[in-house]
Amino acid sequence: xxxxxxQYLLAIDQGTTSTxxxxxxxxxxxxxxxxxxxxxxxxxxxxVQQDARQxxxxxxxxxxxxxxxxxxxxxxxxxITNQRETTLVWNPETGEPLHDAIVWQDTRSxxxxxxxxxxxxxxxxxxxxxxxxxxxxxxxxxxxLFQHVRGLREAAEAGHALFGxxxxxxxxxxxxxxxxxxxxxxxxxxxxxxxxxxxxLDLDWSDDALAGFDVPRRMLPEVHPSSxxxxxxxxxxxxxxxxxxxxxxxxxLGDQQAAAFGQTATRPGDAKNTYGTGSFLLVNTGDEPVIxxxxxxxxxxxxxxxxxxxxxxxxxxxxxxxxLVQWLRDNLDFFDDAADIxxxxxxxDDNGGVVIVPAFSGLFAPYWRPDARGVIVGLTRYVTKAxxxxxxxxxxxxxxxxxxxxxxxEISELRVDGGASTNDLLMQMQADLLGVPVQRLTTFETxxxxxxxxxxxxxxxxxxxxxxxxxxxxxxxxxxxPDEEIRTRMRAQWADALPRSYGLA
Ligand code: ADP
Numbered sequence: 001x002x003x004x005x006x007q008y009l010l011a012i013d014q015g016t017t018s019t020x021x022x023x024x025x026x027x028x029x030x031x032x033x034x035x036x037x038x039x040x041x042x043x044x045x046x047x048v049q050q051d052a053r054q055x056x057x058x059x060x061x062x063x064x065x066x067x068x069x070x071x072x073x074x075x076x077x078x079x080i081t082n083q084r085e086t087t088l089v090w091n092p093e094t095g096e097p098l099h100d101a102i103v104w105q106d107t108r109s110x111x112x113x114x115x116x117x118x119x120x121x122x123x124x125x126x127x128x129x130x131x132x133x134x135x136x137x138x139x140x141x142x143x144x145l146f147q148h149v150r151g152l153r154e155a156a157e158a159g160h161a162l163f164g165x166x167x168x169x170x171x172x173x174x175x176x177x178x179x180x181x182x183x184x185x186x187x188x189x190x191x192x193x194x195x196x197x198x199x200x201l202d203l204d205w206s207d208d209a210l211a212g213f214d215v216p217r218r219m220l221p222e223v224h225p226s227s228x229x230x231x232x233x234x235x236x237x238x239x240x241x242x243x244x245x246x247x248x249x250x251x252x253l254g255d256q257q258a259a260a261f262g263q264t265a266t267r268p269g270d271a272k273n274t275y276g277t278g279s280f281l282l283v284n285t286g287d288e289p290v291i292x293x294x295x296x297x298x299x300x301x302x303x304x305x306x307x308x309x310x311x312x313x314x315x316x317x318x319x320x321x322x323x324l325v326q327w328l329r330d331n332l333d334f335f336d337d338a339a340d341i342x343x344x345x346x347x348x349d350d351n352g353g354v355v356i357v358p359a360f361s362g363l364f365a366p367y368w369r370p371d372a373r374g375v376i377v378g379l380t381r382y383v384t385k386a387x388x389x390x391x392x393x394x395x396x397x398x399x400x401x402x403x404x405x406x407x408x409x410e411i412s413e414l415r416v417d418g419g420a421s422t423n424d425l426l427m428q429m430q431a432d433l434l435g436v437p438v439q440r441l442t443t444f445e446t447x448x449x450x451x452x453x454x455x456x457x458x459x460x461x462x463x464x465x466x467x468x469x470x471x472x473x474x475x476x477x478x479x480x481x482p483d484e485e486i487r488t489r490m491r492a493q494w495a496d497a498l499p500r501s502y503g504l505a
Contacts, residue, residue, distance in 0.1 A: 079251030079451030130299025176234030184231035251454025258450030296366030316365030316403030
């Protein structure tokens, strides 16, 4: 491997279903990858837990495999990206979790959330945190833990219990954990901004939010910029190869912010959309947080470089996009492979009057309609599978266009990644419905790349965002077709179908 003599960066991508380690060279190219899945635990309907020890064990395994693939040479720095909001408490003396991690999808805190909303309203913390009160965010999961883990509050007050999201857990263990001499308990601003405890303007834990949730400040991690030297690997204490000893951990970003950073969608008006099971769309709003609860979007920190002001974003999550394609494949037997939807949808020139609103579990951003359920409207005897396949792809594109419109920002292009972004027809529809170009990159590893970029900037491998922008290898670009009439008609058709899904739950 020619890269052997060169410096490289190691990204740890601690995701919802698996943990990956990826080595990147100074050009941002992938050199080696290792991956391990972890168990999903579903003790009750709506509950999702993970064993944090298994995740740390998998992290050690994949890091070890990648370092071995790099001939045992240590990376110049490590960056971490992670599933966001997933909440863990652990004992710093033993390093043992006090409960399974409660995963972001978990809705067990809903009854607690309802009570808080009765008291302060759904937007009671919006001005401070940028977020609505919702089970999605860490604080409500922590509140549930306080009520169900015996002695947790006393332990937290006495310094015997720490809180962290998965970045913090991985960082704490990398830097030595219970046996380290300079173990670091910290997180970055992007992860902190998903807890419902963080003041997004002051960049510190909010006393009001801490008082509201009765969270002792002592259990919270320190918060640093995303690109920053957080600490260094204590190889012996962490149980990692000795070659890694002293390697700085120099970047942390939550997964969606990391994808935007890896796409270098970092300037005001830059936007990225990740098309996976669901979709996550971020629109960068620059150095001012935009807080507009009526828009139905979350205000979040996009990234922060050391010594600089943070950059903010509006974020919309869409529950069902790629999973609509899965549903056509698995429940309706339309095709064998998700990618086959493209050829099927191309058999026809339009949707034949069909519109699908895939509100399988209600609608997320920007509508927030838990009472919605899926509908297919406009069926006639003329309609074929191909029309329905086309309508499914259009539904993915319409929902994304609605998030961009809700952001109130003029975007100049949409950068895309994720499994369904390989679908050319979908990307063309997206460009047409948005009226702006859609830009793919040549790499699909944008999330891990974002963490590597943040780490590389902090240790001087790169100097600024312009340098990263030059590294970005653009893939295919989809220009919007200039037929405004069709666009207006299709958007009106969608707007008409959407409310027909309301009130069905
Ligand atoms: P996740 O990270 O959420 O698991 P991925 O980024 O791996 O998701 O994307 C997988 C999703 O993308 C699946 O829901 C699948 O149905 C959808 N998908 C994959 N390939 C295509 C394609 N060519 N066209 C449309 N959807 C696709």
